[in-house]
Amino acid sequence: MKHFKLVSFWLIICCFICPAVSSAQTEVPWKFIGATQTTGSPYDWYYYKIAQVNSNTDRYGSMIEVSIQADANSFEMQGTFLIRIDKFDNTVGRFDGMEIRCTSGNPVAATFYVFNDALWVRPNYKWGGVYLKATHIIHSPLTEGTYGQTTTEPTGFLAKTADYGLKCDFDNNRVFKLPFTDIGGFTYTPNGVSIGSSLRQSLVNINGIGRVNDDYVYITRDSISANTDFYSNYLSSSDVQKGTFSYGVRPTSKAWQIYEKGFNANWTNLLHIGANGNVGIGTNTPQAKLAVKGTVLAQRVKVSVAAAEWPDYVFNKNYVLPSLQEVENYISQHQHLPDMPAAAEVAKDGHDLGEMNRKLLQKVEELTLYIIDLQKRIATLEQRSN
Numbered sequence: 001m002k003h004f005k006l007v008s009f010w011l012i013i014c015c016f017i018c019p020a021v022s023s024a025q026t027e028v029p030w031k032f033i034g035a036t037q038t039t040g041s042p043y044d045w046y047y048y049k050i051a052q053v054n055s056n057t058d059r060y061g062s063m064i065e066v067s068i069q070a071d072a073n074s075f076e077m078q079g080t081f082l083i084r085i086d087k088f089d090n091t092v093g094r095f096d097g098m099e100i101r102c103t104s105g106n107p108v109a110a111t112f113y114v115f116n117d118a119l120w121v122r123p124n125y126k127w128g129g130v131y132l133k134a135t136h137i138i139h140s141p142l143t144e145g146t147y148g149q150t151t152t153e154p155t156g157f158l159a160k161t162a163d164y165g166l167k168c169d170f171d172n173n174r175v176f177k178l179p180f181t182d183i184g185g186f187t188y189t190p191n192g193v194s195i196g197s198s199l200r201q202s203l204v205n206i207n208g209i210g211r212v213n214d215d216y217v218y219i220t221r222d223s224i225s226a227n228t229d230f231y232s233n234y235l236s237s238s239d240v241q242k243g244t245f246s247y248g249v250r251p252t253s254k255a256w257q258i259y260e261k262g263f264n265a266n267w268t269n270l271l272h273i274g275a276n277g278n279v280g281i282g283t284n285t286p287q288a289k290l291a292v293k294g295t296v297l298a299q300r301v302k303v304s305v306a307a308a309e310w311p312d313y314v315f316n317k318n319y320v321l322p323s324l325q326e327v328e329n330y331i332s333q334h335q336h337l338p339d340m341p342a343a344a345e346v347a348k349d350g351h352d353l354g355e356m357n358r359k360l361l362q363k364v365e366e367l368t369l370y371i372i373d374l375q376k377r378i379a380t381l382e383q384r385s386n
Helices: 002-017 309-313 324-334 342-347 353-385
Strands: 025-035 050-051 060-069 078-087 096-103 110-114 118-123 129-137 159-161 166-168 174-178 193-195 205-206 214-223 228-234 243-250 257-260 268-274 279-281 291-292
Touching: 025 050, 050 060, 078 110, 096 110, 096 174, 110 166, 159 166, 309 353
Parallel strands: 193 205, 279 291
Antiparallel strands: 025 129, 050 118, 060 078, 060 129, 078 096, 096 166, 110 118, 110 159, 166 174, 205 214, 214 228, 228 243, 243 257, 257 268, 268 279
16 A cells, blocks of 8 residues: 555656656548549649647647558559648747658658648549658647538648758748658759769859868859859868869850969969850960960861962962062062061961961962973073073
């Protein structure tokens, strides 16, 4: 009897001190809440209200599972989703947070409509049913059998998703999209991927900050322009390769560019490919299909010229060869050969290699004709002297 009274005493104490322990967890078994569509043509979709704020004084810390079991003949028409709903008992008129994730099957098996005080779901496949189960703390955000079954899509929702998951922070009016894996095993991340660092300023961030001699690579999109830059860096303090490269896709300047920053204070442009097809090496303002700021070293350069433009026409019998007196007069007046550019012109505009070679060959062929003519005259003079 003494032992019985002692046990009873401690049970009473526990109930007064920890009243939530006896009712903290309530589990709802899987429940069929309705069909995926109406039974008659045109077999309209059903929308179900599965959670709501039942009372401002309620406190929610609930895990809800929703399963879409559509046509069993198809592997792609099933999906199970885990939903977490939080609410503090002093929060008035809304939840504090909500999270939705596909945990099994196809993430596009359902569409969710998120309000700050309710959650609706619509199956995306027909010929089956919608099922629900939940575990909740003290109170439940479930609509408890009144699921608002309707064929009318809800309006005024804060977010809607039919593939990716959601994290909803109603305290700060923020909604984040979550990664998801489709039925084929492909994974999508709406906001970006970060490896090796918690930095989140880029779509893809591979970073070795804080690691000795590590590289980092990241892709970032300028917040005030359409530019997207790819950065890579080698951090070794002693290696001659130390430096940073930026590979930029820049719609604002209509170009794809590569910049380098090693020991220099400023970025140095290495390559520019414009939307007009102009390529610049060492310059980001190419005015031709290929512009090089610096020296070009090549083992071979081949320039194509139309056959009719090649100066074989000099040897044509109808070609009018200027007299040497005419050439001398032209040189005296202009200080350069006829049909050749002047020094000032070349300094200003440069010269075309193909065109220059053509003109030089023309002059060589003309000189050959002058020499042949002189040789004939010499031979005639020699014959007269004999």
